[in-house]
Amino acid sequence: MAIIGCGPAGLSAAVNAKWRGKEVVMFGTKLCSPALHKAHEINNYLGLPAMAGDNLRKRFLEHAASMGITPEKQAVSAVYPMSGYFELQLRKENLQATTLILATGVAVARPLPGEETFIGKGISYCATCDGNFYRDKVVAVISEDAHGEEEALFLAGLAQKVYYLPLYDPVGSMPENVEIIRDKPAGFSGATRLEKLELKSGRVVEVDGCFVLKEQLPLTQIVPGLELADRHIKVDRHMATNIPGLFAAGDVAGRPYQLAKAVGEGQLAALSAVSYIDSQK
Amino acid sequence: MAIIGCGPAGLSAAVNAKWRGKEVVMFGTKLCSPALHKAHEINNYLGLPAMAGDNLRKRFLEHAASMGITPEKQAVSAVYPMSGYFELQLRKENLQATTLILATGVAVARPLPGEETFIGKGISYCATCDGNFYRDKVVAVISEDAHGEEEALFLAGLAQKVYYLPLYDPVGSMPENVEIIRDKPAGFSGATRLEKLELKSGRVVEVDGCFVLKEQLPLTQIVPGLELADRHIKVDRHMATNIPGLFAAGDVAGRPYQLAKAVGEGQLAALSAVSYIDSQK
Secondary structure, eight states, X not given: OEEEOOSHHHHHXXXXXXXXXXXXXXXXXXXXXXXXXXXXXXXXXXXXXXXXHHHXXXXXXXXXXHTTOOOBOOOOOEEEEOSSSEEEEOSSOEEEESOEEEOXXXXXXXXXXXXXXXXXXXXXXXXXXXXXXXXXXXXXXEESSTHHHHHHHHHHTTSSEEEEEESSSOOOOOOTXXXXXXXXXXXXXXXXXXXXXXXXXXXXXXXXXXXXXXXXXXXXXXXXXXXXXXXXXXXXXTOBXXXXXXXXXXXXXXXXXXXXXXXXXXXXXXHHHHHHHHHHO | OEEEOOSHHHHHHHHHHHHTTOOOEEEOOSSSOHHHHHOSOBOOSTTOOSBOHHHHHHXXXXXXXXXXXXXXXXXXXXXXXXXXXXXXXXXXXXXXXSOEEEOOOOOSSOOOTTTGGGBTTTEESOHXXXXXGGTTSEEEEEESSTHHHHHHHHHHTTSSEEEEEESSSOOOOOOTTEEEOOSOEEEEEOSSSOOEEEETTSOEEEOSEEEEEOSSOOHHHHSTTOOEETTEEOOOTTOBOSSTTEEEOGGXXXXXXXXXXXXXXXXXXXXXXXXHHHHHO
């Protein structure tokens, strides 16, 4: 079994497949889950309350390591579904796998000037996760699609004022304390924490926090014929894609981008892949 | 938000809903998850390797308790989907909830032979609801816990004769027209209506009606109109059932019966229910 991605979904898949006695090879990036690495505090993963995201990330990797699973820091540049197996194109060699799980997460687009500086200091990527830190404060939401409106509405119920920057059209109706700004973000500034959102027009908006909601799916061109739905890999309730033997789990398989969902889907994908291997014998 | 069931799926739902600032009321049984309680060692819940099932169970309950969530040890005997809310029938009162998550797990006991055949034709799950149909008749009560004694006493005041089959110990004192039978039920038979309760010992008891009181009622009995698929609640990828505002998670929503899947689905159901509440405003 090959697994691409070593975030929560991929690691959960690996742990489950290994526990079922399958041979697992896993590919991933340096941090495995940049989103988890950056998360200030996570309270909604059952059994491990009030954990810093990075501690959770390390704990997950240790769990996998204790079962002999170590992610290879290597990119898979292409996947070819063959008759009865998958051919994975690596940097210097090819690898054959009976079954494959895609758990690559969703890539974040190129950061804005100042964006990385203020991550965890005013910049966040999930309103429903971090919104509670901005009760009665002033926040901005930058969104590439209409999904951001839900997050803006959620924040409007908590924050004193919400600036909403839609990078799309049209926008639905918003409560009184939401101001829609038709402009583009240019960058972020502040002393130790985020203080100002700078716009392309030259306007500067003073904020306590800013939620940057963007998405960009990798891998879609890497696996020919893979069916998508709304920019994510299309899966059924067993995490099966349209390609037999190919499964997906976690953020790449759809919203919400949440930890427990990813871990649960990783388990489901692994058990489906285990059944697939057994059916091929 | 009401949640029925306090196993991993229900607790994950509660923790997520609470973190999103919703008011949560949770109903459950004594152990919350008998399966987890019994599990010798669990190795495939990411982040908590090599845990005894019961330690994990306690840890989950502590996480919920730390957020102010304590399951009420009370059975919900029926749920009525009303216009814009759900009416939950408890033992002594009713409760209204905007949204409801079913996370009841799967009943360990399958229905007895003939049980499903005679539902509404002699088999009932609530003495106080249907007792009046058996005035001066002969009924049996099969109960998994001492709560059944209240129902037997109620029936003793109406029926001519009550056979009481306790599947537990000890049993309190009963009026003269209640005969306690120390045996186990084997099945039901009759022509068009229930006529006979068959026992494991071979004894056959002639009855007009039988009240089957289990910790877990058949789902369709609790929620009229709920759509099932292969004995589980039918859900979509967002854990929505066929009834608007009603969600399901964990074993009750389908196989595989696995911990991480249940926790992930609990989170999904909670986030869907939170969106539902917000959309109702």
